[in-house]
Amino acid sequence: MEDFQHVKNTSPHTSITYPSLLMWHWYFLAWLAGLWGARYFIPSLVLLGSIVFFYALTRHIARQLPEKNLSLSQGSVRLGLLCVLFFIGIQVGSAAIPARPYDIRTPDSLPSVVLGKKPVQVTGRIREVITSPDRRIKFILTDATYSVNESTHPVTGDIVWTWANRKDAWNKQQAAETPKTGQRETKKGTLDEGSRIQRLRPMVGETVSLKAKLLPIVGFRNKSLWNSQEYWQNKGVFWRMWTWGDKAIPVRSGDISLLTEWRETMRFTVSNQLEELIHTDLGKKLASTLGVTPFRDAVRFIPALVFGDRYDIPSRRYSQLSRASLSHSFALSGMHLAIVALSVSLLLSICIRRASIYELISRPKLLALAILPAAALYVWIGGGSPSLVRAFIMLCCWCTLLLFNRPQVFMDGLFWALAIMTIADPLIIFDLRLQLSALAIVAIIIAMPLVASAKAYLLPEKKTRLQRLKRAAFDIFLLSIAIQLVLYPVTIWNFNELSLWNILNIVWLPLLGMIIMPLMLSGLIVACASLAFPALTPIAETIFATAAAPIATLFAFLDDMDNAGFLAPIIMQRPDWLGIVAWYGTILSALVWWQIEGRYAVPEMFTSLYEGAPTWESKLFTAAGLPLVGDDIENQPSTQRPSDNTRQDTPATHQNRLISTPVPQSRLAHWMARLALTGFILLAFVPEIQQAYSPETRTKLNILDVGQGQALLLTFPNGKRMLVDGGGFSSRSFDIGRAIIVPSITRQHDDSLQWILSTHPDTDHIRGLFHPLAYADVQGYYATAAIPHGWNKKQLANSLKKSGIKKTVLAAGDTLTISENLELEVLHPSQNSFLEGNNRSLVLRLVEHTGNARKGLVLLTGDIELKGIEELLRSNVDLSAEVLILPHHGSASSYSPELYNAVSPKLAIASCGFMNKYNFPSTLVMGELHRRGIQTLTTAKHGEVELLLE
Known part of the structure; x- marks a missing residue:
């Protein structure tokens, strides 16, 4: 009874209220929808429609109050302004998108030095430095030029230069060539080959010159997947360069700002002390106690938490943190700025205890004035990363509104910050x-x-x-x-x-905010002081070791969880844009319904439950918009709704008291809110409903854009799916299976695959299969008897072990039954074939049969070359097919007019990378196909290719 009395008296449900949006908030939302429409027009129209609907609904609710009533003309003008701002947003966003200086479909538009794929001397000024895990640094170069035959040409657009494994080459910086003039300036802030600054990384403002291949940014152009080309285009970057180690050490020149030099010196000092810490007695003792790998990784994460420097972080550890719901705490963002703000607030509260000060200025305002300088200093230390800068703008808006005694500081501050950022950079909305x-x-x-x-x-x-x-x-x-x-x-x-694993945040975030971050900032101060007083270096190392200990403990704990299988990724079905709109529309509709009806209906249902009243079921259905026989909640006088005036005035009820009195609502408002909530929920199921009432009767073939590699996804009319190859690169840090393959198979679909086939174990075909094999819902793995070598062999074995499935060897004569009228024939290699390598690739033919009639839909040929093709032709099997996936990416080593005769395709497709170093597809192959009148497509030119086979 005591528990019931507590519930009845507090009535917490009615205290859940939300502030209304101001008119300029609605205008701003229309502006944002317009900016989004610069790239995604149809979704932006749906967004505009949703904004207009919710505005009309809230205005209808507000009209219940006389002071909120608007005339018809006023309402029409406001709706018109919403539409005007939407179209202005589209125009501004479209104008802000930088135009590409080349067309991918017409490579002739590229400069000759790019088409030649030869290293050229490139010079540019650094405008941004971005560190990435696995020892990679990206430098964005602006005002760039390239030199050919002693003539200099400007580069249209900026360049992103990726320098991998830079640290191993840094000691050779002294050997880099000096500018031809041989002149060395000595004024402060100017770079000199022999100066201490040369030991530091290239910094913003410097001019660098190096020899490397200049290539266009193309990215992976797959449907409904993230595309790096658009990401860099929004930044005005259209070209890329890649260097490794000491292969191309840059020549550095130019002036840098004093603040930039100071920050880089701080980072360099801390990094050196952390490297020394690992080899000290204290570091060795902690490593032996906590584990060598966890402790070393923890030490390498300290620069990430202090400076935003992720260079030494292993990507494996970062991926582990993501699966544990903790990665956000290791990337500098608003959360870290909030930690700094709370630390300053606590310090100020301890230091200032005189009440007379608060008579001059209120405590919240004093804290706001103290927080801003500290936050600005932290943004500078963090390198002014975009996330920190955006968080600082939001903090400035909140503090400004607080200083001017504005209500709803949190929500208004968010809108003001977004307004400032999108006006300054409209394309930031895509970040x-x-x-x-x-x-x-x-x-x-x-x-x-x-x-x-x-x-x-x-x-x-x-x-x-x-x-x-x-x-x-x-x-x-x-x-x-x-x-x-x-x-x-x-x-x-x-x-x-x-x-x-969100529950881990309960322990980790307080530990990070109250212990680790203050220790790191204290260590930073001592490390900076050690530049003048070297005797302080051991103290700084001790502080950093103390901060690293809990991080190492966390990493050791995560390793145990990972080994036990608790951190295996849960692969989800990726929604389309309509599903995303439905999700957020449902949330907003639920909030509107709560404001109108829910905060009154729910307490009544709870009261009925506790009192045993027989009508609570009818009230539940009435609240959902399905009135049954019984009392209808909405027919009760709104003035009789539960209010704080009828409850005992306890501290709890006083805290949760409604900030506004209930507003009488019309029956139309109730039903509009209910229909909106129901409509958005149903909208999420539109694809499933469409599939149920109009199922696809043809086989769909997706040739994915995986760069220089091959990956094919077959979706059959019965819903079963098959993945043939997965692409792959020599880099072990970029998992194409996780980045491209799994996101492709989960586009509006679960992660189920009935078959995964590997035509042969080359890196550019097999590495993308490791991730789906390990974590997707795979029923079977099929391949030739060939076994991959080295790292690929180990990864394949681990993936098969995690999935619990075994490899099935295929050979000529085998058949995989897909459905009653579809089967996959294995045509090559034969069990007694002596061929090796590419020539032992699986050759597969998808066949549709009705009775005795058999029709080849597609012929998949792997990387089979001339010897294998000749053996295949000698077998006299039926090779005819509507579509031919060209062998070996269209290589000249697989050129065979006899094969083209035997297949007689209507369409031939080459899966290859844009401007790949092998020059696939061969002009010899393409010329022969064109001469025969066979249509050709390449993923290099068209990106992902989707076909319906019939």
Whole structure:
């Protein structure tokens, strides 16, 4: 009875209210939808329609109050302005997108030095430095030129130069050539070959000159997948260069700012001290206690948490953190800025205890004034990364609104910050980091009233230390879940994986904020002081070791979880844009329904449950818009809704009191909110409904764009699917299976694959299969008897072990039954074939048969070359097919007019990379196919190719 009395008195549900949007907020949302329409026009129209609908609904609700009533002309003008701002946004966004200086489909538009694929001398000024895991640094060069035969030519657009394994080559920097003039300036801030600055990385403002291949940025052009070409185009970057180690050490010149030099000196000093720490007695002792690998990785993460420097981070560890829902805590963002702000607030509260100061200025305003300089300093230390800068702009907006006594600081600050950023850079709306940051703040705004209400309902508000810890843990856990729910469609679309380990944040985030980050910043101060007083170096190393210890403990714990299989990625179905709209539309509709009806209906249902009233079922259905026989909630007078005036005025009820009195709502408003909620929920199931009522009766073939490699996805009318090869690169840090293959197979589909086939074990065909084999729902793996070598062999064995399936060897004469009228014939190699390498590739023919009639739909040939083709032709099997996947990516080594005669295709496709070093497809092959009138397509030119076979 005591518990019921607590529930009845507090009525936490009615305290969950949300502020209304101001008119300029609606205008701004229309502007954002217009900017989005610069690249995605149809989705932006749906967004505009949703904005207009929700605006009309909220205006209809507001008309219940006399002071909020608008005339018809006023409402029409506002709706018109929404549409005008939408189209202005489209125009501004379209104008802001930099034009490409070349056309991929017409390579002749590229400069001759690019087509020649020869290294040229490139000179440019660094405007941005980006560090990446696995020892890679990206330098964006602007105002670039290239030199050929002693003549200099400008480069249209900026260049991204990736320098991999730079650290191993850094000691050879002194051997780099000096400028031809031989002159060395000595003024402060100017680079000199023998100066200490030469030991540092190239910095923003420097001019670098190096010899490397200049290539266009193309990316992987697959449907509904992230494309690096668009990402770099938004930054005005159209060209790329790649160097490794000491293969092309740059010549450096030019002036740099004093602040840039100071920061890089700090980073260099800390990095050196961390390297020394690993070899000290303290470091060795901690490594032996916590584990060598976890401790070394923890030390390498310190520059990432202090400077945003991810150069020494192993990508394997970063992936592990992502699967544990902790990666956000290791990438400098608004969360770290919040930690700095809270630390400053705590320090200020301890230092300033005189009440007279707060008579001059309120405590929140004083904290705001103190936080901003500290936050600005931290943004500078963090290198001014885009995430930190955006978070700082938001913080400035919030503090400014607070200083001017504005209400709704959190939501208004978000809108003001986004307005400033999108006006300054309209294309920033396409930046995933901004999207995640903004949505996370929206999630917090939505969740805070829910969390406060849940705490009042579940946790007694006692002043004991244990209760405070419980409430703090409750806040972190529920907020992290709310953020994950709001971010769900965006994260699944981009990263394709779901993590269920949010509970780890309860322990990790307080540890990071209260212990690790303060220790790191203290270590940074001591490390900087050690430049003048070297005796302080051991103290700095000790502080860093203390900060690294809990990180190493976390890594050791995650390693144990990983080895036990608890961190295996959960692969999710990727939504289309309609599903994303449906998700957020459902959230907004639920909030509107709650404001109109839910916050009154839910307490009544709870009261009915506790009192045993027989009508709660009818009230539940009535609240859902399905009135049954019984009392209808909406027919009750709105003035009789539960209010704080009828409840006992306890501290809990006082805290959760409604900030506004209930507004009488019309029956139309109730039904509009219900229909909106129901409509958006049903919208999420449109693809499934469409598939159920109009199923595809043809086989779909997707030749994925995997660069210089091959990956084919077959989807059959019965819903079964087959993956043939997965592409792959020599780089072990870029997993094409995780980045391209799995996102492709989960486009509006689950991760099930009935068959995975490997035509042969070359890297450019097999490496993309490791990730789906290990983590997707795969029924069987089929390949030739050939076995991959080295690292590929080990990874394949690990993937098969994780999946629990065994390899099935295929040979000529085998058949895989797909359905009643579809089967896959294995035509090559024969069991007694003596061929090796490419010539032992699987040759597969998809056949449709009705009775005795058999029709070849597609012939898959792997990398078979001339010897294998000759053996295949001697077997006298039927090779005819509508579509031919050209052998060996269209190589001249697989040129065979006899094969083209035997297949007699209508279409031939070569899977190859843009401007690949092998010059695939061969002009000899393409010329012969054109002479025969056979249509040809290449993934290099067209990106992903999708065909319907019939």
